Amino acid sequence: MSLIQEKTLQAVEILKEQQTDLWLTFVRETSGVRDPALDFIIGPGDLTWPSALMFTRSGEKIAIVGRYEAEAVERLDVYDRVTPYDEGISAVLRETLQRLDPGQVAVNTSRNNVHADGLTHAMFEMLSEYLTGTPYADRLVSAEPVINALRGRKTPAEQTRIRKAVEITEAIYRKTFAFIRAGMTEIEIAGFMHAEMEKAGVGFAWPKEGNPAVNSGPDSPVGHSGPTGIRVEPGHILHFDFGVKYEDYCSDIQRVGYVLRPGETEAPPEVRRGFEVIRSAIEQGRAAMKPGVKGNDIDVIARGVVTGAGYPEYKYALGHQLGRVAHDGGALLSPLWEKYGDSPNQLLETGQVFTIEPGLAVPGYGYIGIEEDVVLTGSGAEYLGGPQTEIVLLKG
């Protein structure tokens, strides 16, 4: 069974569970704006003309597409019915809805999750106009709950791919730490990691420019900017944020090292303390994760470990879901800030994969951020790889 066959069967089960009659993905020229839901319902191909992909609670799978794309959609072996059209989609779309007569038409619009928000404003207006005079214009609802469940609940096939991405990432980290010498620039180290990615045949979990992030010492800007010409020196904390894509599924892992100064055999006390606080924040957050808990509750626990130890609060979310992209949307381990919408109030579910990634700066040394990837099972959150439990010591 192909991945899209598996995911579209799962979509029908979700519609049943959520008592939603119909899910409609309405798109056009997806080479320009690509609704993220398409990856699960048509795969990597594009649709040129206005197209409607519909799944019903009763199990029907229907595609209405431009005539020259009907054959390609038929070949996916997903849709029971592929209806081609020539000049305009509106009439056949209305007829199809009238036949199905759904009580709700869930469309891809969401304030909280970008991956459930593939319907553009103009496409929403056109759809509303096409449905004017039918009962369905007033039955449009958000497909966010459908898409959150479909994206969030990773099937065994999806989990296998993420595990493999994590495994490859860990292997590249091991080689990289063995490669690093004092005097190398952040850019040189990133170049080594890119070469290892190419050898492993994997892609980027986010764009190459900032992947990996490499931060050596206290003066390197932390965040989504790329590596710089700053050189690794004794006394630097070395911080990485790195993720690969293996068969369309991502890893996202942060690691830290410390470059020993002459005479040192371990990191200074303030670096060790920062590391232990972050390690503890991750472990306490992970231990509290289980199906049915709110993402915000987990964020509060881990954030409290960091601020409770006297460090400033990190100004980002503790963790996000991970899947086809690094930031996979849906329930989020985050504060209740405007930019996160309602996502931190959503509940954890079995099959979701999350990052946990608190951070803090150690003045004069650099930035400590560790990021682990975990999967939710019925009983709790399991690490997908081997978590970092000790700071990596590098010879100066």
Place this chain on the structure above:
Amino acid sequence: MSLIQEKTLQAVEILKEQQTDLWLTFVRETSGVRDPALDFIIGPGDLTWPSALMFTRSGEKIAIVGRYEAEAVERLDVYDRVTPYDEGISAVLRETLQRLDPGQVAVNTSRNNVHADGLTHAMFEMLSEYLTGTPYADRLVSAEPVINALRGRKTPAEQTRIRKAVEITEAIYRKTFAFIRAGMTEIEIAGFMHAEMEKAGVGFAWPKEGNPAVNSGPDSPVGHSGPTGIRVEPGHILHFDFGVKYEDYCSDIQRVGYVLRPGETEAPPEVRRGFEVIRSAIEQGRAAMKPGVKGNDIDVIARGVVTGAGYPEYKYALGHQLGRVAHDGGALLSPLWEKYGDSPNQLLETGQVFTIEPGLAVPGYGYIGIEEDVVLTGSGAEYLGGPQTEIVLLKG
């Protein structure tokens, strides 16, 4: 000067010309839904948190982005002012608009052009909500005219890349026609072309699955489906639709051949007649193209050549603009059908690059489609490559 530096300067000139005070691109999590305008104003990187990219008629270039991405945006050397924020964008966005006090705020919503339609419905709703109580909520207009001009008017640097893509495409076609033998499948021929693309170091103008399209004989499905196991046989018309991407810019070219039967030294009369009709439709369409003409007028001319010769009407547009994607949006050479919106009524402009691609079927032989790429100059449309003037004859 980088391409985005060049295009953002062009954007300011377009705002002056169109007397539009401010262009606002409002996005978030662009790894999920990517506004196509971003390619011209931030390049390939992503923005995670809600972000506002603004250009004013007076020449200001302003970015409001999440704190951890400010450094990456600064480095682009495009924006005069990069304002970082932590928890939510709404307050700083309102303050910025109040300072600039624009008469129009052009946002990326368009019924006609997907590339000017990157604002999702939920992001439109959030923006409207953020602006409630300010005068700017009622000053939102469509940025379609701004984006159509910015995307459509190719700079010399952009035209150079497209010319190179066309040149590489023509070279691969020459090698492919020399490679083909009767008995090969469409899939084998596509595989050869993929290998040549790899050698040339170019990407796909549209997804690999249907690029190239290869149609041998009358039974191969024409359109955006991929090549099949059908074998090349004497008496087949062989049709290709193929495009590469060179440094982010595309070609899109169709070519036709004929496989000679024993004793034949040229294609049969009905095949030659079909070829000449298509060739004439292209040339008459091209000759009529000049700045200020409506795209629909050109479609009518070329379409009339095909139907006037007694062939059925092709059910697609005569031609589309070509750029960073194969279907680059804006003014379109097409009929006035629902699915094309207002695009066929828009006017041709200097610097636009178009395809011209009429087609017809010759019963019993196959499909004849030729597609040429042309650029609009002050005086008319010039072929970007060498147009196909004779059917390629292949030994059976």
